[in-house]
Amino acid sequence: MRITRRRLDFLQKIKQLYEATNLPVHYARVAELLGVSKWSAYEMLKTLEKEGFLASQYEVNQGEKFPGRAMVLFAPTRLAEAVLSGKTLEEKVPVKEWRQVKERLLSLCEELKKNNPRELIEQLMAELPGLERPLIFSAYMITLLIVLLQTLSEKSISLIKNVVMNAVKEEIGLAIFAGAVLGSMMKTATQFPLLSQIVSYMGRFQINLAELNKSEQALLMDFLEKGLEKAT
Template structure:
């Protein structure tokens, strides 16, 4: 299988979309750009994946409940074709997000132990204030709320789980998480949480609303993958 002119044209558009958003490309978006059916776009992207020019990932569908969709990001091999300098300098941005995500999930797994909760909270807050990209900052903000949920009793955690499972996906679900935490926090008035959550909640919702749908779709699965 060779990189024909047709495949190269599809690949060029994937790279261009990726450069604009720094996020993986959903094949219906590419189909709209090229004026082809989404199935044609999907088939060509699968061919490019087999050739090593694309990497496949899965994200939850914005507005959906528990449904994932396939997205593609260019490999270093693809970037090398169109801009060798970019390939060496930028690398694969999605790998950076995966590293952030893995660190968030690893940190949250430690929050299962009450003895380590304070240590985990300190780590989450430190990472939040040091994060440079909008998605990384939002991920650590969400991690703080999830860490709070982990220290709730069975009744509180179950209520949050049900809310999240039935809420629309994307930004809506992330905003609802913040609101639910705010409601539970207001009943407890714990000194530590009163100080930390009040500050974060003031900026959390406006910050989430500024995220693109693609960015929100990357963040949405965190609540499930954290073992909430």
Template sequence: MPLTRRKIDFLEALIELYDKNKAPVHYVDVANSMGISKWTAYDMLTELEELGYVQSEYYIDEDKSLGRSILVYTPKESAYDVVNKSSTHEWNTVKEMLLNVIKKNDNTISVDDFINEKKTALKPLKFCAYALTTLLLQIKTLDVATVESIKNSINITGSEAPVMLFIGIVIGFYIDYHLVSESRKVFDKVNIFHKYIKELSSNDKTLLNNFFKESLLYI
């Protein structure tokens, strides 16, 4: 039976904490990361263990008084498989949607709309793709010669370098054509973009660059 979105969210939270700390994760830490009660986290992780996706054990924390044991969880390989499959499906759906937005020149989409989504949806790769789409739509409003100049200035190689070069070029044009107050708003969004792009894995950087290359075909 396929896992519900809720269960996959728990696996994602557990894996993120496990990979970050390189150690089994206490259910309270999962609760804190998801903004839920510790008992809800405990119940869900117990259920996921019964389904064979996580493994629990008692750990003696030497820093704690009396050496009291705590219950910690480790994601199994099957958990990674589920999360990776879910992430791939989600990314392909988002990518196709954004490419259609660019093709149709639908400027109703904005980073503001995305930021206003629930916090759990604000994943680095998805945010960066939304931000790029917003700026790609922006340059489509410029004259043909300027657009071609921007495209020819971008060397599509490396990791995130072409994307960052594009961001810098577009911001320069944006400042030239808009009021200072509007440029300030753009800078705020670019600062967020920089924060999230640093959190991307090598695979996510490749996915973002491939999306960027493909999207340029419709500019």
């Protein structure tokens, strides 16, 4: 994934504005500071969002004469932080494939609220052996762990989420999440006939975490946060 000078300029400006206020940034402000049109800034920020560097949200502009119109605001993601800190992305990151996989897995997480978790567990377990890319395999494992998390008590789910979200580093947060879910499952091992197979996949997952670069770890942590948000 190549980051052009122009894209870096936009990312740096967003990061600067975000850190100054700790609030998401309107594209018009970025356009003003970079000397480009509002529409050029908007298109660039939406492109950066699609690539995982920015997250958008909508807020109602109370300052308008007729309040009610929503503004789109942007904030840097973990991936943007990793890139801007000098931990550049390597070409081995399959951008298009990653985007497709992420969208599919996040949709599965969202469907957890109305579908049987055990059916999804079996589906993911059947697909895992055929996955070769470490990043993609790890995303599937995270999805599997999110599904398994739904079989635990609400108290356990809340505790695990809080611990993960407060992790200082991506690799630590991902490892804590995996260990916490697996540890909780061990207490009720008789309910999980596939537990031994899950444990074997967990070994590969832990090796992947150690070998993935910082940008890939940032992608996975961002994916984990979004998956938890959709599933719980």
